[in-house]
Amino acid sequence: MESIQAGYLTNFEAQINSVDEDSVVLDRTLFYPIGGGQNWDTGTLSWDGGELVVSEVRGRGDVQHFVGEDHGLAPGDAVSGKIDWNRRHAHMRMHTAQHLVSGIVYEMYDGARTVGNQIHSDRSRIDFNPIRFDEEMIDAIFQKANEIVETDLEVTDCIMTRDEINAIMPPDRTNMDLLPISVKQLRVVKIGDNVDLCPCAGTHVKGLGEIGEMKYLGKKNKGKGTTRVNYTLSGCES
Ligand SMILES: [Zn+2]
Numbered sequence: 614m615e616s617i618q619a620g621y622l623t624n625f626e627a628q629i630n631s632v633d634e635d636s637v638v639l640d641r642t643l644f645y646p647i648g649g650g651q652n653w654d655t656g657t658l659s660w661d662g663g664e665l666v667v668s669e670v671r672g673r674g675d676v677q678h679f680v681g682e683d684h685g686l687a688p689g690d691a692v693s694g695k696i697d698w699n700r701r702h703a704h705m706r707m708h709t710a711q712h713l714v715s716g717i718v719y720e721m722y723d724g725a726r727t728v729g730n731q732i733h734s735d736r737s738r739i740d741f742n743p744i745r746f747d748e749e750m751i752d753a754i755f756q757k758a759n760e761i762v763e764t765d766l767e768v769t770d771c772i773m774t775r776d777e778i779n780a781i782m783p784p785d786r787t788n789m790d791l792l793p794i795s796v797k798q799l800r801v802v803k804i805g806d807n808v809d810l811c812p813c814a815g816t817h818v819k820g821l822g823e824i825g826e827m828k829y830l831g832k833k834n835k836g837k838g839t840t841r842v843n844y845t846l847s848g849c850e851s
């Protein structure tokens with residue numbers, strides 16, 4: 614995804630590049646493939662007289678759109694792609710919420726790191742290490758997160774070098790220290806004026822207000838100092 618604004622586009626025209634038994638690769642796509650903890654987009658591919666549901670999207674570079682067997686599509690065919698906006702928008706809201714909460718936990722609790730995340734449309738989770746949360750800490754995190762959401766700070770993105778990122782945020786907060794040294798330039802997602810800054814390829818909302826109310830769903834001790842926190846957002850509950 615090239616920009617925050619591009620995350621709001623849902624319709625596109627494309628040609629089939631190659632086909633497999635149950636999937637197709639397009640010459641261009643707006644479908645987000647699973648990656649970076651964020652789940653894939655769903656939607657449809659349609660053409661004169663036909664339509665297929667895209668149920669799963671995987672891979673970088675050659676992005677595979679899974680449309681089921683006997684799809685009948687061939688290289689060169691023109692199709693119109695359409696993203697399921699409700700699901701995409703839920704992912705955008707959930708993902709920006711994750712960045713916000715990860716930053717808050719790092720700041721409030723002695724640099725506790727985000728060591729994993731799963732962004733889904735109905736509920737999401739973040740793994741923190743090293744930390745054990747009590748109810749008071751959890752309340753403080755979600756209260757702070759909801760307060761910041763209400764300020765409706767702008768969310769932007771840009772391309773930055775490794776050194777530029779590390780000059781603004783500690784490498785263990787952005788997980789820059791885990792990236793291969795060969796990666797020199799990264800797409801960075803920024804909340805407000807560096808309230809949070811994180812290298813990320815996911816889709817995000819353009820303002821924090823779009824996140825709505827964040828709701829804590831529970832936590833789980835995953836061992837070795839890792840605690841998983843589950844949350845959802847207003848309107849996303851399954
Ligand atoms: Zn991210």
